[in-house]
């Protein structure tokens with residue numbers, strides 16, 4: 272039997288590397304206020320993040336997760352969101368425990384790493400830079416880098432190709448059903464973090480991810496596996 276040892280590790284951003292829900296809630300609520308609409312709670316935002324900013328804003332306008340069509344004010348609310356989120360991008364957002372340590376250990380193993388997020392590209396690099404994480408990632412794929420976003424597999428396949436590693440030789444680390452479905456469709460093994468914004472827990476209950484691990488625990492396992500590999 273050959274051990275699976277990933278040649279690259281790809282990471283989701285919101286809910287996996289960074290808890291961005293408080294600042295996303297602030298930006299959404301400032302946008303709703305501009306339109307004279309009532310605010311949402313942070314708990315609602317946590318359940319509605321994961322399919323890109325536009326879907327979050329549309330869900331906030333509709334007041335529910337499941338929506339058949341975008342509410343009429345979505346375009347105006349999105350323009351306001353882009354304005355407001357710039358102002359509060361890193362007020363309360365924080366890196367999850369174990370992330371910096373884990374990324375540093377993977378960097379020391381010379382593991383190529385990428386971020387694959389549904390967040391608009393205008394916010395991805397500024398957020399990573401403000402939190403000191405950008406240095407770890409050779410490749411960043413955002414929600415608007417391609418014409419499609421997760422759960423479509425294309426962003427993961429694009430990131431793996433940019434790193435020069437086959438999808439099946441890469442590992443994706445995420446928190447949501449969109450992450451799980453994108454990884455599955457890309458033929459990429461997935462590790463789920465034990466926190467984040469799963470959104471629809473029922474989906475995970477039916478089809479669990481491969482493993483649930485914090486980023487530091489994942490890095491420690493890969494370091495141990497690598498040492499075993501080298502010893503053979």
Ligand SMILES: O=C(O)COP(=O)(O)O
Pocket residue numbers: 283284285286320321322323324327387388389390391421447
């Ligand atoms: O903007 C979002 O929906 C969050 O994006 P992510 O969880 O893919 O990082």
